[in-house]
Every structure is written in structure tokens, then in C-alpha cells.
Amino acid sequence: MSIYSHFILFIYKVITAIVAPLGATFLCYKKRNDPPYGMDVFQLLGFYKKNKSRYVWFHGASVGEINALTPLLKEFIRTHKDEKVVLSTLTTTGLALAKKIEGAKAVIAPLDSPIAVWGFFRAFNPKSLFIIDTELWPNILDRAKKKKCPVVIYNARLQDKNVTKYKKHLGLVTSLISNKLSAVLCMSHNDRLRFIKIGVPEDRVCVTGNIKYDLKPRDLMFDGSRIQKTNLGDNVLGAISIHEGEEQTVIDAYLLAKKENPNIKLIFVPRHQTAGKLACEYLDKLGIKYQLRTEVPSVNSLKEDILIGNTIGEIEFYLGLCDLVFMGGSFVSIGGHNPLEPAYFSIPIVTGPDFHNFTEQFDKLIEVGGAFVAENKESLAKYAIRLLSQRDELNKAGINALDVQQQGRGALQKNLKIFENYL
Structure with a gap:
């Protein structure tokens, strides 16, 4: 990364470290009428029980993403019985669904602050990270890169309006995000072109389709x-x-x-x-x-x-x-x-x-x-x-x-x- 990119990442780390407790408080207030976070709120800040094993980390933002990834994750667990799996989400409703998936340890995801992310990596020492849809968090990507944990975005999609925003700071986006992605598995050819436009190397981007068509309802x-x-x-x-x-x-x-x-x-x-x-x-x-x-x-x-x-x-x-x-x-x-x-x-x-x-x-x-x-x-x-x-x-x-x-x-x-x- 350039000196400028290092400086921006440093500033981002400082700001997110300071505001993380406020972010956790805001989420608790925002979700006060949903199932409460309870003690799980501390997981937002990186407080997890340390594990001896290395985990494969799957992440889905909320209920919709957890629903979409469930068939894929169940098949992964069935065919990888020796792997430890941790599944993270940011909402309590998503967590309730995640806990129903046998063979996966369900947790609240850390906020994208350096301390919270450090706490998660310390607890689970992830060997790889698979994120559904498109969540691109600089601190998580930076920590994964340092820990040699490959990051794969699947069912990836990107809207034209977001491409326009990213291209205004293309050098920064490429350094902090795009170059740190190991693979981007897109829903469509248009999505693939959009990810290439924001700096993801062409050989890391391919089209695999939309796993939401493969849903397996009860x-x-x-x-x-x-x-x-x-x-x-x-x-x-x-x-x-x-x-x-x-x-x-x-x-x-x-x-x-x-x-x-x-x-x-x-x-x-x-x-x-x-x-x-x-x-x-x-x-x-x-x-x-x-x-x-x-x-x-x-x-x-x-x-x-x-x-x-x-x-x-x-x-x-x-x-x-x-x-x-x-x-x-x-x-x-x-x-x-x-x-x-x-x-x-x-x-x-x-x-x-x-x-x-x-x-x-x-x-x-x-x-x-x-x-x-x-x-x-x-x-x-x-x-x-x-x-x-x-x-x-x-x-x-x-x-x-x-x-x-x-x-x-x-x-x-x-x-x-x-x-x-x-x-």
C-alpha cells in the first residue's frame, strides 16, 4: 500500500476504535423492540471465548443472508466434518436462525474496529472467511491479510451507483479493499465487470450465479x-x-x-x-x-x-x-x-x-x-x-x-x- 493508504487506514482504525462502544450502544437501542442482544452485545466489541481450534468463518449480515447461505453451509458442514465452523451475523434475529444450523457455532459479528476484530481473530483464528453478498470492511480485510486468512465474497453483487462512488477514490479502494479479496464469486456478468472496475484483479473474479435459487425450504x-x-x-x-x-x-x-x-x-x-x-x-x-x-x-x-x-x-x-x-x-x-x-x-x-x-x-x-x-x-x-x-x-x-x-x-x-x- 502507498503511504497515503497506510495513513488513511490508520485514521480509520483510530476512529472506529473510539466509536465502537457508541456503535454497540446504537445497535442495542435500534433493535430494542427486536430480541435484545443481552450479553451478546459484548461480542460486537470483540469479547469471545478463546478456542483452541482454527475455524472456517462464514458471515451473513442479517436474516435474509442467513436464510440464503443456510443450504450452502449445511452442505459444507456435511462434506467437511473435520472442519470447525463459526457463523457470524450482526442482528439478533439473524442469530436466532444461525443457532438452528447444526454443526456451526453462531455468534454476533464484531464491529469493524481494530480491537473488536482482533478479539474475534484471537478467539477463532479463522483459516478462511466466506462472506455472502457484499460486505467490505477495511479492518476485517486488513486483519485477514495479516493473518493469511483468504477472504472470499460469494453471491457477490455491486450496483452501478456504488461503483461510481468507489471510482472517485479508486486508488484507496484498491489498496484497502479490492487487493485484499482472494476471490469474488459474482451473481452475474455485469456484477463481475463492476468489481473489476473497482480494482479487483480480473483473475480473482468469476461468475457462479445466485445461490438464492438453490434454496431448500422446509x-x-x-x-x-x-x-x-x-x-x-x-x-x-x-x-x-x-x-x-x-x-x-x-x-x-x-x-x-x-x-x-x-x-x-x-x-x-x-x-x-x-x-x-x-x-x-x-x-x-x-x-x-x-x-x-x-x-x-x-x-x-x-x-x-x-x-x-x-x-x-x-x-x-x-x-x-x-x-x-x-x-x-x-x-x-x-x-x-x-x-x-x-x-x-x-x-x-x-x-x-x-x-x-x-x-x-x-x-x-x-x-x-x-x-x-x-x-x-x-x-x-x-x-x-x-x-x-x-x-x-x-x-x-x-x-x-x-x-x-x-x-x-x-x-x-x-x-x-x-x-x-x-x-
Whole structure:
């Protein structure tokens, strides 16, 4: 690295070392309505129990990433029984899912401060690091380089707007990030070109596809829920992964649709507990009755037309109740959520206008008629009315969605094969 790059990295280390405790405090406050960090908050600052073994480190930022990497990690554990695996994530909801993966030690990831990162490397002495999607943290990459721990980014994606930002400081980005990546396994050829533009050597970047097409949902949970669905009828709209700020839009759309079709029911599954709490408050304000999943041991116990999914790890149960799904995070500036899970179960999808995190998947689904874009609550209501009343169109859309999901499979094995070079 140049003297300038060394200086910038030094300044970054000083600043992150100072603000790390504040960052941990902020995360605790921000997630106060989700499962609390509890004593795990100290892991953010690098306090881990020291282990004698060397670990293979997998990292996924939150729930979505943990869900996506689970099939790959389970296959890795199955075929590498002698390897110790640590799986890190930054959220408590992600941690809850990570703890369900047998054979992996689930922890909260360290913040990108030199002390926290040092603590993690001291505890687990990782022999390799595999990061899903694109999280590029200078302190982690610097420590990995010094410890000769190869870093592989897989299911990698990069947006044009980020390339523009990185290119303004290309020399710095190349020194602090790009040159420290051992391999970048991209979702598409366009992503590969973008990573090359920000300084990653061409021979370290390849296209392996999107492992999210290789998802392996729990069919038994879905089937069990589907059997119970007969008690709900066939006019069920699912609102999945709803974020704070879009709960009222979704509920308003449902109420508009219900004026045309009184039989429509709503399965409302928030991404975080805050959105669920706000949805309940809004329904209370409107005087509309609902039930919480924790109050409904079986679908037979559901007496109201709205079910609020206030549990974690039951996405297949909720999908099993749905005829049509709206994917959240798309009426707010989140960028949408993965539509491939409902597609796997042949359930048509509606998204809001902002799905930039899943452009590839939605573009394919929209092109074949497996997904639809609702610009606002009125548009969402119209899709719910139309599709739930026209079963032939609904069923055809579901088949089209499944075709897209099936055609994209194969990336999981490609990634695992390349991983062997970095163990």
C-alpha cells in the first residue's frame, strides 16, 4: 500500500476504535423492540471465548443472508466434518436462525474496529472467511491479510451507483479493499465487470450465479400449513417481510381489496418486531380485530381475518397459508426482499416499486408473468382483487414463478467447489 493508504487506514482504525462502544450502544437501542442482544452485545466489541481450534468463518449480515447461505453451509458442514465452523451475523434475529444450523457455532459479528476484530481473530483464528453478498470492511480485510486468512465474497453483487462512488477514490479502494479479496464469486456478468472496475484483479473474479435459487425450504412445514389452509379458503393475501413505514400502506390496500371481496384474509409477517407492533397499533386505531400467531396454535384457532406473524423461523408456515404474496421492503427505500421462496412454492408475487436489491430475480419473474409491480396501495389492492378472483391466471402465474426459480439453480455447487481452493 502507498503511504497515503497506510495513513488513511490508520485514521480509520483510530476512529472506529473510539466509536465502537457508541456503535454497540446504537445497535442495542435500534433493535430494542427486536430480541435484545443481552450479553451478546459484548461480542460486537470483540469479547469471545478463546478456542483452541482454527475455524472456517462464514458471515451473513442479517436474516435474509442467513436464510440464503443456510443450504450452502449445511452442505459444507456435511462434506467437511473435520472442519470447525463459526457463523457470524450482526442482528439478533439473524442469530436466532444461525443457532438452528447444526454443526456451526453462531455468534454476533464484531464491529469493524481494530480491537473488536482482533478479539474475534484471537478467539477463532479463522483459516478462511466466506462472506455472502457484499460486505467490505477495511479492518476485517486488513486483519485477514495479516493473518493469511483468504477472504472470499460469494453471491457477490455491486450496483452501478456504488461503483461510481468507489471510482472517485479508486486508488484507496484498491489498496484497502479490492487487493485484499482472494476471490469474488459474482451473481452475474455485469456484477463481475463492476468489481473489476473497482480494482479487483480480473483473475480473482468469476461468475457462479445466485445461490438464492438453490434454496431448500422446509417442505414439511409448508405442507402441514397448506393442509390447514382449507379452513381459511382460497382468498388469502400474504404480506411478507414488511418493514416499518409500509405497514399502513399494506393494511390500507388489504382493506380496499376487502371492500370488493369480503372473503379476503391477510397474513401479515413483519420483517422486524417494530413493524409488527406498529401494524397492531394501526389496526387497534381502526378498530379492526386481528390475532397474533403466538395466540393461534393451529389455523383452526384463527377466528379473525387478519393474522399477525409475530414469530421467527416460520416463513414456510406463513407461505403455506397464502394464495398471493406481497414482498415487503419495496414500498420503502429498502430494495425489496427475495421473491424466490414463494416462487419455489408456486405462489405469485407482488412487489412495490423499489426492488433494487433483487432486480435480476424480479425482472425475470415480471417478464414471464410470475410477479407484478404495484406502484401504490390502490395498485396492490387491484392485483389482490384480480388475481384472487381469477384462479386460472393466479395458478398460471404461480407456475411461471416456479419455472424461474428452477431454471436458476446450480450456483450452490459451483461455489462450494471453488471454496475448496481456500481452505
